[in-house]
Amino acid sequence: MERMSTPGDDDVAALPDVAPRLRELRRRRGLTLEAAAQRADLSPAHLSRLETGGRQPSLPMLLGLARIYGTTVSELLGEMPPEREPVIRAGRAAPHEVDGWTYHQTGASARAMQALRVEVPYGTQRDLVRVHPGEEWLYVLTGRLRLSLGDATHELDPGDSAHFDSLTPHRISAASHGGAEFLFVHTLLQSPDPHPHHPHS
Incomplete structure (x- = not known):
């Protein structure tokens, strides 16, 4: 346009x-x-x-x-934002749906650390391999989640969590037919690593 x-x-x-x-x-x-x-x-x-x-x-x-x-x-525009409200009330922000995934904001926007509650339906196509700087942490709330990290694949049940470097090629999808819901935290800073991963295209 x-x-x-x-x-x-x-x-x-x-x-x-x-x-x-x-x-x-x-x-x-x-x-x-x-x-x-x-x-x-x-x-x-x-x-x-x-x-x-x-x-x-x-x-x-x-x-x-x-x-x-x-x-x-x-x-x-790069202007300094005003002091943010530290408490995020339930229902204050409407969820966002992207390619079948539903994102609920559970942290303030434009922070170095982003926190979300994510719903993943079974069979959605948004499970492409991703590689980017930062760290990711996730905690499964409901359903079963399939997490591929490099050449390894893990299935996580409710109560399971994972914490990994985002430069490791990774893919997330729902392994249970009812879908899955998980808490997700992503930082933009990469953790020190004596054996750094190399991004894949």
Whole structure:
């Protein structure tokens, strides 16, 4: 979806960090380029150019992307956010569904650590192998979860948990026909590792 430049674009163009921040926030939300573009009513090619600095977003685009990524325009522009409320009340934020997975926010947005409650239906296709910086911790609440880490596959029952480096190629899916629900915590910082993993494409 192409558009003509507007005066507001020049203001955004003066902030070179917008492009990588858009990409970081999208990845932090676990959205593919195609999924985020569809929700923002943009073409994947246009969103890709926004994330690489090839085009500058207008204010309406920033508003839409901020809503999708669960943050504010100020955060997208790199401004310091106000002090956040430490308590997340049940039902305060509406759940988000992406490719069949349902995400319930259980922590503040735009933090270095993201906490979510995730529902995974059985048979969904969102179980592609992922590799990215950071650490992940998950705790199974209901159902059975299948976790593939590198060449190993584990089946986790309620009460089981896993903690691993996100640079290890990993895949998560529901192993039980009724689906699975788990708590998920992801950090953007990589833990010290004397034998670092190498990202796979």
